[in-house]
Each structure stands twice: as structure tokens, then as C-alpha cells.
Amino acid sequence: MDNRRLILLLVFSFSLVMLWDGWQKHNQPKVPPVAAAGSGAATGVPTPTATAAAPGAAAVPGQAAAVAAAPAEIATARTDLLVAEVSAQGGDIIRLELTQHKATDDQARNYVLFDNGEKHSYAAQTGLIGNGLPNHKTVFALSTKNVALKDGEDAVTLRLDAPPTADGVKVSKLITFHRGSYTADVSYEIANGSAAPLAPHAYFQFTRDGKPAEQPGGFGVQTFTGPAFYTEAEKYQKVKFEDIADKKAKFVTKAADGWAAMVQHYFVAGWAPKEGEREFFANQISSDLYSAGVIVPVASIAPGQTGKLSVPLYAGPQEQSRLDQFAKGFDLVVDYGWLTIIAAPLFWVLQWFHKLTGNWGWAIILVTIALKALFFPLSAASYKSMAKMKTLGPRLQRLKEQCGDDKMKLQQAMMDLYKREKVNPLGGCLPILIQIPVFIALYWVLLGVVEMRGAPWLGWIHDLSVKDPFYILPLIMGATSLIQTRLNPAPPDPIQAKVMMLMPILFTFMFLWFPAGLVLYWVVNNSLSIAQQWQINRMIAAGGKPAE
Template sequence: MESQRSLLVIGLALVSFLLWQQWNIANAPQPVTPVAEVSPNSATSSADLQLTTADTEQPAATVTASARTIEVSTDVFNLSIDSRGGDIVALTLPDFELEKGKAEPYPLMRRLPGFEYVAQSGLIGRDGPDDSRNPRPVYSAAHTSYRMAEGATELVVPLTFNHNGLQVEKRFIFTAGQYDVRVEYLLHNQSTEVKTVQPYQHLVQSIDNGESTSMMMPIYRGAAFGTSSERYNKYAFDDMQEKNLLEATTGGWVAMLEHYFVSAWVPDQQADNQLYSLVRNGQGVIGAKGPAVNIEPGATVTLGSTFYAGPKTQDNLAKLANGLDLTVDYGFLWFISQPLFWLLTLIQSVVVNWGVAIIIITLIVKGLMYPLTKVQYESMAKMRNLKPKIDELQARYKDDRQKMGPAMMELYRKEKVNPMGGCLPMLIQMPIFLALYWVFVESVELRHAPFMLWITDLSAQDPYYVLPVLFGASMYLMQKLTPMQVTDPMQQKIMMWMPVAFSVFFLWFPSGLVLYWFVSNLISLAQMLYIYKGMEKKGLHTKKA
């Protein structure tokens, strides 16, 4: 019984600790650590990858005065495109507030003093305008701002540039209601020679920005990629600093992750691409490079890729690339979490309240787990009733351990008791509950979602700490109902203070998770009362003698 209780407490503590770390990313202070400011006009080359990144200043003579910022607004985006290179240098999400109740939209990408998070793309190779031998091209645009008209389904932002007889049109194609943007190059060879170019796309983010730490330990914020053989891989900034990524794959994708949101480049999924990473002047770069393309004289070629910037919405991400939906990181239990998330969204679509959906899915999961719960408590009761006989055997064979083992097994066989019967059901249940916890942690749908009364944001802590107190009370009642044989005074004191400790610990938990724990405890209390009543009818003791 003591080992079972210890497993439960350790499991609960571990899960709670991991959840608290993950939720800290939404609430931890986010200072900006100054780094050397990087100019979007700069370029450097890498001998192994031959790509252009914004890392070193260009000579002033190469800077064209016509460079400017082009503002674009759609129903889901407000973004800025730098005409030099056609890079996305700022992007906000108006449908997602930075803080609940405030009108400020969530800034996913931005260029600030000491911090940069941008999306770059271009054409390298022998005749590419973005090749390291050339300054970044400065595109021309008909307007300085573009806005998607009300009722329109699409917005096209064309940028043009002529490079040594190669007419380049870089198009950003926005679709109403979608966070993925089609980025295309329309290339017309106006010269008499074959032109060779190679497309690339990458994401650049300052590494030392203070946003990847919590009070206890680092919280993951960084890069990820997927290949045809490995659907999802994290590639942290520390990994970049140790070794450049270099993966050949058909299709694939690269991304930068943060809690609830992701930016990603999805290159041509039929092409043989090369995924890469670099670290330059305090910036991490992860990207994809396509195969070289030859353009005959007079020919026109279109090259395209998809850029995504927005919430981690699994259905949308899964349509873009194989494994991109795994950026909703449920860890190694994703195969359990995904069906649970599907069920949670199905329930929410009916009840139209995420808090009510949490309660209902808790009822369903606890109900399905009831047979295991019953086996667990009945096995514990049987073991408790065997305690006098076990004590007798231990006293008889206290000096002969070799005989004690077989004697104990014979006693279990004779009494038809499985000594692991109480642990195994609990071990089976733990992955399911852990997977459900990660659903609550990772689902952007719960961000700023209201429940009722004073709970206006299930992703934030209870402002009046009512749920943590109720949770502690329910845990105390469970402790009183759960039979235990702890005799050590120190252990008894620790167990007595556990409800208080967890209540304090849960003060900083998001209310959605505390709601889940509280409802789960209430259901457990009801199940325990029902199971104990049945056991007493069978003559099994349920309380400490």
C-alpha cells in the first residue's frame, strides 16, 4: 500500500511540475536581451550551404534608397514586407490578443532593437538575385500598403525585380481566413543564356532573448523540422550552436515554435530539398533549400512554397505538410492525446463552452477507467486483509529470506491475490491522464477561453484562487477515505500536509487544469465511496484497523 501511494504521489507531483513548467511560457516575464543589431540589408555566405542570411552589414554603396516597407492587412494578418529581399519582418495576429481584455494583437514576428524574428526567402545559385555575391535585391511594388477587401477571398501582393535579364516577380498570395500564405516566384528569362537559380526559405530568430526560461528550468522555444523519414524533430538553438543541421529529404518543412503559435516554411513537397540551420551573430536560422532550376532563354518558370504563421491548429497544419501538426507537442503520448483532443473538440462543438467540455471529458475518461479503479481498490483491500498472515510469515522467516519468498508467493496463490493488482491499473491509467493534461496545455483553443462566473480565461490562473482551494479540500477528503498503513510519524505529517502543499502549488496553474483536477477528484471520491460500500458487503475492510 505504501508503494502504491508513493507511486501516486510521485506521479501527481511529476505531472504537476511538468505542467507548471509548460504553462510558465505564457506568463513568464519576457525581457529583451540586447544583441548586436542586424540589418535586413546585410548578407553573408556559407560555403557548405551557399545561402544568404542577414548577418553582416553591407557596404553603404550597395544600399538602395528606394527600399521601403510594404504593409499588408487581411482578416487574419497584419504584416510588413521589406522591399529589400521581400522578407516578412513583422506579423501580428489580430484575432489573438497578447493579453486577454486588451486590444493589442499578438506579435508573432517582429524586428526590434536587439531582437529579430523574421521570415526570409529568395533565389540563390549562379544567376540568383539573392546569391551572396550580390546585395539583396530591392523589389518594386505598385503600392506601399495592401488591404484585403471585405468579402474578397484572395489578396495578391506582387513585387518585381530585374536581375541581369531575369525578370523576377515575387508574389505573396493571401487567402481569406487562412494563416498559410503562398509565396511564388514567376521567373521570365529575357536573356539569350540559360539562367540557373535555386530557391530557399528560412526563419531567423535572435537566440539570447530571455523568452526561453522559466523560474525552474528552460522552457522550449526554438526550431523544429520534419523530413520524409522523421515527421517531427525539435532542433533547439543549443543544437544549432553545436552543429549545423543538414538533412536531405523529399518535401519536408522547417519551423520556429512558441507556446500556442508557430511559423513555418513548407517548400515544394515533390522536390528534393535540403534542410539546414546556421547560427550567425546571436541569431538562429533554420531553412529549406530546393534543387537548382535551369530556365531556358525566353522561358517562364514558376517556383513556389508555403509560409504559415499563426496558431497551432492541428487540422490546418496537417494539410500543409506531413508531421507539421506535431508542432502541437504532446510528447511521446501524442497518439493518445490526439484522439482525446478530437473528443474534447467534439464535445465543445455541442456544449459551446470549453470549461463544460473539460468537465464532460473528465467524466468520460474517469468512467472508462472505472473497471481499473475498482480492481485497484479491491486488490488493495485484499492485500490489507492478508496483512496479519504476511506479518506472521515475515516473523517466521525473518532470518531466512530464501524461504520467505516462496512462502509469500504460495500465500498469494492460495488466497488468489495479485500483489501487483493495485499498482498495474494505476500504471495503465497514468499515460491516459498524462496525455489529457498535455491536451489542456498545448491546445490553443483553450487560450483566453471563458468558463463561467469569475473564470473568464481557462488558460490563466484563478484570480480568486477558489479552484485551488476546492482542489485541496477534495484531495484532503480523498486522503481521509483512502486506507493507508503509514506508521512512520514523519510520513504521516507529510501526507497530512500534502493537500495544503498542492493547493499552494496549484495557485499558479491555469484554471482549466485545476478545474480538471478538481472534477477528477470529485469523481474519484464518488467512485471510492461506491467501491468501498461494495467491498464492505463482501467482508473486506476498507479502513485502517
């Protein structure tokens, strides 16, 4: 039996099992978890620990706050990149449209990140922890209902004022949006009109349902949706909604640095306090609603003085240049897993080719050619080995006929033939195995980067991140895979030979739903491989030993 073929068959079989498992997980009905009755998380407000609790804030915040009896007023803020809707209740950002990104299912509409119930329940919420202090259930007074970035302006600020507390503390919440940026500054101005010093805490959280965001095309391919935390000591930590519901979530809870985020495919929202101690949390609010964020202390405010706290909020696409500027380590939300060390340089090269061509489709083609050139010696060795094996095909078939059912004799005769002809039956495997991590890394780069979203190539390909609408590229990919299989030596085992001939058909079926950018990569790679293998086959056949 051809061991190289067996290895490839095992790899292919394992891939099918993984894809089927992913498809099953994606389509199985989700059992909604049940929230613990009477828990602090049920209010949607984080319950601070003893170290984070402000003086006199032992009770869960929000219980004494004013709750709107009717739908709260909404203010709208517009910039060159986004349209934000802010509720008077809590000053929550309840809806956020990204004007430079279109909805997946309707290109006439903007993509909605924060959503007040159209598809998801997802909002950015903040509040203060302390007796009578406003939180995300408090009804604020809006200074205006519409603010927009004007020509010549670099920023626009929406101001909300909370009702004064019984002891004379006045709180205002300010949200400042910037030109050309997905980062907003969320600030509190606290005027201490009481007779005692005030040292509250503030929380900044995302509240979201557990439904996954839009997923990339592909048979069973799923990306992560959920909270994530980062600190210098513990690095990047993702938290599954299921683990939060089961109270099995493990992540850093206290640190002197770091950020909290809500991650989904292509987009992310994150809170990144600038300095000082902070406490991270993740709670289940109801059967399918979760909150995650960070609690930070507010510096002590003396009577008659005014204190201020500001925390930046990023809410937008996972464009790595913007992520790097927002916070240290924030670029890790573009998660390539254990292949990051390979995938990150690949994306840098892809970006470089994009700057050169101005088109992501041509950039993919050039990266594929560059990778093929880089691995040319390895792939050439692999194809030479396969070509030599193909020339030995008739002689191997003759040995099989001579040895009959004597497997031991056949194996010995085959080994003698390989040794005599100086052919390594596994010579084509090692080069392929060395290249696999690189190709998988490129797969995840093309699958995960938001730059591919909505990027056209040519003709009928208007978006490289979704499937080919006419299935032309998958069919071309299947045809090139079939040609490549024909160029390879046929396995001596008839059943194995039939399985190998079915592989192009199975791959074509799977690739029908893959993003066009990925299929384009495979088409170009297959085409280059066919040209290289065909040339090597000719060279070997011309100088090879005729079959006896």
C-alpha cells in the first residue's frame, strides 16, 4: 500500500470528521440556561467585591435608582464613520451603525453593531457604584437630541445630566465621538455637593445575548462570539457564554492594566481604562443575556470639589491598524490561535500586496504565488518523488501480480524496487507536511480579517468574504483538483484509488459555501501546482527507465 496516500487519506478523513462536528454544533438547538434567582447578576449590574465596593455601597447598585416607566428618550450622534443612538436611561449606547460597512444580508443598509433588538440585544452600558449614584437604569436629562460632526470639527460631545442625589451630588455623563475614529470617550463629571468625601467606583460593561454573530461561509466553520479579557500578566483570555452560564468561566479578575471586550467575527467592542487598578467581571443576567466589563475606582472627591473619570470605548471593525492604536494587546482579538506566529506575517505581506494593487483579490493571488515560490524546492522534491512513483506504476502492478496474496513477499519486493531505483515512497509527504501550517495560517487570515468583508475582486465577485454567487470558482477549483489527482500516481489498491478520485468531488461540494477569497486561493494554488507537477512529470518521464 502507498503509505503517502494513506497519510493523505487519514488527514482528509480527519478533516471531514472535524467539519461534520462543527456543522452539528452549528445546527443543534441551543438549550437556554437558567439564571439563578435573586442573584446580583439578575439586575444586569455588576456586584462589586469587598475591595471594589464604595463606602455605603453594600447593596446591589441600581435597586434605588429611578427606573423609566415609559420608553426613554433617545439622542442621536453622527460622525463620518458611525451613527450612535444613546438612551436617556443610563446613557446607554443602544444602537450603533457603522456607515463604512454594509449589512451582510442587505447591502443598502449599514452594519449594526450595538443592536436594540432588531437581530440582537447588545448595548454598551456604564454606571457609578455608590448610594444614590446613577447607573445604567437611571433616567438622565438629555442636553440635546441630535448632535452631528460638522465640517472643521474633530469631535462632538453628547451630554446627559442625572438627577441630583439626596445629599447634593450632581453627576453628568459625557460621550465624545471623534472624526475618523471608532473610539469614543465615555466620561463622568461628579460634583460632590455633600458634606463628606466621595470615593465611588464606576463600571463599564457590554450587555449582549448569547447568539453568535454572523459567521463566515464554509461547511461547519464557526468563529468565536463572546467576552474577552487581557492583562500583561495573563495575556488574552476568551470566555464562552456557556461557561458563564455554568459558572465555569475562568479569567483574570483583578489587575493593574488590561481591557475587557466583546468579540465577534469581523467586529469588536472594548473598554480600556488608561491606568490604575481594575476588576473584570462576567455575569449571566437572564436565560440568554450576559454582561461583561470592568470596574474602576474614582479618585476621592472632597466636599465642594468636582472629579472626573474617562474610559475610552472602541466599537468597530477589527482593523489591525486601529486596534494597535486603541490599547496594548487589543489586536489579539483578531485571533489566529496557535498559528499567530505564521499568520501575522502573512497578513502583513497580504496588506503590502494590497497597497501595491489596490485590490484584495489580486493581493491573494500574489501571496499565493509568493508562497508557491518560497516552497518551490520542497514542492519540487515532492512532485519528483510522485513522478518517479508514477513511472514505477506498471512495475509495481507486475510485482503485485507475481506475489498474489503474499503480502510479506509483496512488501519486500516493493522495498527492493524502491531501493534499487533510489525512490523514497514517503518522499512526497514531508514537504507537504511542512507546508500545511503555512497554508492553514493563510486560511485563517483570509477567513478572519475584516478587510476582506465587502471587498470585490472582478466581474461577478463583489465580496471576497462570502460564497461565490454563481459557484464558478468552486467548480474551477474542483476541476483543477481532479486534474492534479490525475497527474499523481494511482494507488495500487483499487478501493483507495476510487477514494482518491472522489476527493475532488467532495472538496468541490464543501467549497461551494466557502468565502470566495479562500476558493480563489485554492484555485491559484492548484493551477500553479498542476503546472509544476506536469513539467516535473515530463522531465522524469523523458529520463526515466522504461517499465519492464
